[in-house]
Amino acid sequence: MPVPDARVELQIGGTWTDVTDHVVESTGIQLSHGRSDEGRPVDPGTGSLTLLSPGGLYSNRNPNSPYYEKLPRNTPLRVSCTAGERFLRIADDVGDRASTPHHSSLNILGDIDVRIDARLDSWSTSPSSFLMGKWANGAASWFLATFNNRIQLSWSTNGANFFQRVSTVVPVGPSRRIAVRATLDVDNGAGGHTATFYTAPTIAGPWTPLGPPVVTAGTTSLNGNTLPLEVGDIANLSFLAPVGEIFAAEVRSGIGGTVVAAPRFDQQAAGATSFVDSTGRTWTMQDTATISDRRIRVVHAVPTWPATWHRSGHDVRAAIETAGVLRRLGQGRKSLDSTLRRRVPSYAPLAYWPCEDGPNATQAASPIKGVTPLQVTRWTFGSETSLASSSALPAVEAGGTMTGTVPLPAGHPLDWPEWSVHVFYKVDSAPGADAEILGWRTDGSLKRWRVLLRSGVATLQAFDLDGTARINQPVGIGADAFEGWQRLTVQASRDQVNPNLLNWAIWWTNIGGTTGGLSGSLSDGAGAVTQISTVFGAFTGLSVGHVTVLNVGSGSGSSGPNGPFLGAETAWAGETAITRLERLAAEEAQTVTLSSWQGDPARTSELMGPQRPGALLDLLQECADSDGGILAEETQRVALAYRDRTSLQNQAPVVIPYGALTTPFEPADSDLRLRNDITVERIDGSSARMTQETGPLSVAAIGVYDEAVPLSLYQDAQTMQQASWRLHMGTWDEARYPQVRIMLHAHPELIPVVSTLKIGDRVQITDTPPWQPPGPVDLIVQRISEDIKTFTWDVILTCSPGAPWTVGVLDDPLLGRLDTDGCTLGSDVSATATSLTFVSSPGPRWIDSAAFPAEFPFLVVIGGEQVRVTAITGTTLTQTANVVRSVNGISKAHSAGAAVRLAQPLVIAP
Structure with a gap:
């Protein structure tokens, strides 16, 4: 398939194998991914093509095929096309990079200027993603990296220490090309050093400052080393690979100074493994990094291998339907366990019983290998569902019991094993008399332990072999220990200062709330926990679960007794x-x-x-x-x-001229996504309702288009913001464009940008014909389909309006302006009038140019015509505006009472 040079590969026996010559050219390749409408989840990606299969070549079950048993279900398939440009491709592999050996010119000790031109799958990596530099632990000099959508310049003065400066946000979306630059002035002449960041369309410039310079007190310097200069990943740093395409890089000694390295990957032959740059540096591709001129369109799986043939036995074919990863994920519908059930076992507890068994269970199973079930009496499983981090837990009657054997820790017997015991519980009210909530046994000089609860008091008890209480410590507790779910914890550990003392502690955590407790010490040895042995007291409405024994006693961090529960016990509520x-x-x-x-x-x-x-x-x-x-x-x-x-929001658009499109490009004024009455419900919480009361899409004008949306939200207050935003999107009065068809074979100049479009990218169609509304047509890509044949390559975009995604930015001269609460023309105006009367009602009025000269000019819209306001006089609700007409090409007269509104009013985004 010479045009557009499509290539189809199958991963056969772990190796990508080119099968393009067997693709049936007449049917070509059809690919699609994304969603058909902005209001629904993304569909699984799909693809279709037909392979000629002579002799049953592409039959996994054909013993005569060299691919016999090498084409199982979900065999990976990859389709690529010409990219229209060349680049260094960094795959998702550790060590993918280009490097050049050390040279004396690269040993920069003072001011430095580094630049790189790239299109990354994501600039939003955390931890950092290495871009280029000379760095290794103990021999560090400098490096440039991405960090959380910012640029990070780091350096060392002695090879071991570490300094870094970070830019403001990089103004580019995923898979969009941008050049970034960082300079370091080690001595700015004012007793400090300065890092400055820039961006540009390509490495050729022009360079625009990315935020203000970062000035720090004290001069600095760069450590010299003999390490190679590397572009791409670096194996000896725990950074992510900069997955994507790198076009060029440059290192200068001095700010704007001598160029000492300048690899131009975009000027090399595809497949080149080594080249010499303009400074004489020899660059070599490392690991799986490659110079490429191809862009992968999809990596799919082939779930089935259907075969067809003519009855003569000739023309054997395999008509393949491929699928994206969402197909596989959608096939398996197994429910993930509760957050506690998923997390606690990962901390290698000695024993753990979730107690999430079904309503007909008579014992509590353990997911830990070698731990026998917890034997219980007077339990009713599956009764209590109020703990968000757990599946349903049992209700326990007064006098109910639980008994379970705890395996001994490795290496036992130990003189002072450390441990902690945990149980989650909830009661309706505090008992008036002491009631046992947890009991267990150990094999040291202390044999039996109990925790008793009553109103205002918790008591920790520990008894020796003779039954003598060695610990009988009451702890004052508040009413919150009986409000909602609690985690009770008791721990024992050896004192770090006096090895003859046993430290003990008891505390309880109100899930999602406070923690309190008490600690002490004594000279007895606790030994290891051998058994959970509890006889529950007279509690009202008692539920328990997630009984845990850990082989750890001290600390409260991730390795301490709290580690398995932090975050998981609140079901991660409040995380982003x-x-x-x-x-x-x-x-x-x-x-x-x-x-x-x-x-x-x-x-x-x-x-x-x-x-x-x-x-x-x-x-x-x-x-x-x-x-x-x-x-x-x-x-x-x-x-x-x-x-x-x-x-x-506020994306820079990919611009596509109308002349590159073919039919259909037809607007649809559908009410499919219209919503003017929206209720957002917080799951298990409150709700908020917003309705559109005025305007052409209001409930009064066109009727009710309502929707109730249940969402997982942390606080009830979020529902109002969500409802407002969804109402804003649902009442945007603009036509939809179901299809935008781009002929890439006829417009190869668009291949570099169109072939990198992602779902959610913004595109603008410019130079639209006069029978269309004034352009550009602003769109968000929701679905991308491709039809690839021998001499054609059509890309079909399914889109939604892009304008509602333009939101307010404080202090921005265009996006930071508030509209009036209603303004009309005070009199009729001709198509050429340049002095207009604005009447604001109910107010506030427009700003006047005498008081706010720097805020002019700005654009308003009257009857579809964009008008540039250059000045306004008057300080009452009736004002006179001097204007420039027909900014968007619309020229018409307007009647008194016509609405006047900002062309780009401030939209507050949640």
Whole structure:
């Protein structure tokens, strides 16, 4: 397939094998990923093509095929096309880089100027993603990296210490090309040093400052070393790889000084493994880094291998339907366990009984290998569902019991084993007399332990072999120890100063609230916990669960007795949507890989409510729904990608001229996404309702289009912001463009940008014909489909309006202006009139140019015509405006009473 040079590869026996010559050219390749509508989850990516299969070549079950048993279900398939440019491709592999050996000119000790031109899958990495530098532990000099959507310049003065300066946010979306630059003035002449950051369209410039210079007191310097200069990943740092495409890099000695390294990957032949740059430095590709002129369109799986043939036995074919990773994730609907059940076992407890067994259970099973079930009496399993971090837990009657054997720790007998015992409980009210809530046995000089509760007092008891109480310590407790779910913890550890003392502590944690307790010491040895042995006292409405014994006694961090419960016991309520997505992906790393893009690190993604048990894909989508971003498939690897809401707002557009399009490009004034009455319900919480009361899409004008949206949110206050934003999106009065078809084969100049479009990117169609509304047409990409044949390459975009995603920015001359609460023309005006009367009602009035000259000019819209206001006189509600007409090409007369509004009013985003 010579045009557009499409290539199809199958991963056969672990090796990518080119099968392009067997693709049936007449049917070509069809690919699609994204969603058909902005209000729904993303669909699984799909693809279709037909392979000629002579002799049953592509049959996994054909013993005569060399691919016999090498084409199982979900065989990876990769489609790539010409990229229209060349670059250094950094794959998702540790060590992918280009390097040049050390040279004396690279040993920069003073001012430095470094630049790199790249298109990364994400600039929003955390931890950092190494871009270029000369760095190794103990021999550090400098490096440039990305960090949380910012640029990080780091250096060392002696090879061991570490300094860094960080830019403001990089103004670029995922997979958009940008050049970044950092300079370090080690002695700024004022007793300090200065780091300055810049951006440019490419490494050729022009350079624009990225935020103000970062000035720090004290001069500095760079450590010299003999390490190679590397671009891309660096194996001896625990950074992420800068996955994507690097076009060029440059290092200068001195700010704007002598160029000492200048690799131009975009000028090398595809497949080159080594080259010499303009400064004489020899560059070599390392690991799997490659100079490439191809861009991967999809990496899919082939779930089935259907075969067809002519009855003569000729023309054997395999008509393949491929699928993205969402298909596989959607097939498995197994519910993930509760957050406690998932987390506690990862801390290697000696014993753990979740007590989440079904309502007909008679014992509590343990997920820990070698731990026998907890034997119980007077328990009713599956009765209590109010602990968000747990599945249903049992109710326990007064006099109920639990008994379970605790395996001894490795290496026991020990003189002073450390341990902690935990139980979650809830009661309706505090008992009036002492009632046992937890009991256990140990094999030291102390044999039996108990915790008793009554109103205002908790008592820790420990008895020796003779039954003598060696600990009988009352602890004053507040009423909150009987309000909601509690975690009771008792720990024992050897004193670090006096090895003959046993330290003990008891505390309880009100889940999601306060912690309190008491500690003490004595000379007895506790030994190891051997058994849970509890006879529950006379509690009203008692429920218990998650009985845990840990082989740890001291500390309160991740390795201490609290470690397995922190975060998990509140079901991670209050974490951001991106944090939850990344945590779930890390916990389920064998199932899914995920990258995230946060557009504005200063504005966190939505705070989530508790994570309830559910299927992995449902939990991931719940984060996207609550935050308002897009969870989609990556195209260049088998993975998911998440774009948060802020990454969709105020994007720089990809510009596509109308002349590059073919039919259909037809607006649709559909009411499919119209919502003018929206209620947002916080799951297990309150709700907020917003309605559109005025305007052409109000409930009074067109009727009620209502919607109730349940969301996982942390606080009730979030519902009002969510409802307002959704009402803003649902009542945006603009036509939809179901399809934008771009002929890349006829416009190869668009290949570099169109072939990198992602779901959620903003595109603008310019130079629209006169029968269309004044352009550009502003759109957000929701779906990308491709039809690739021998001589054609059509990309079809399904889009939604992009304008509602333009939101307010404080102090911005365009996006930071508030509109009036209603303004009309005071009199009829001709198509050429340049003095207009504005009447504001009920107010406030427009600013006047005498008091606010710097705020002029600005744009307003009257009857579809954009008008530039150059001055306003008058300080009452009736004012006179001097204007320039027909800014958007619309020239018409207007009648008195016509509405006057800002062309870009401030939109407050949640």
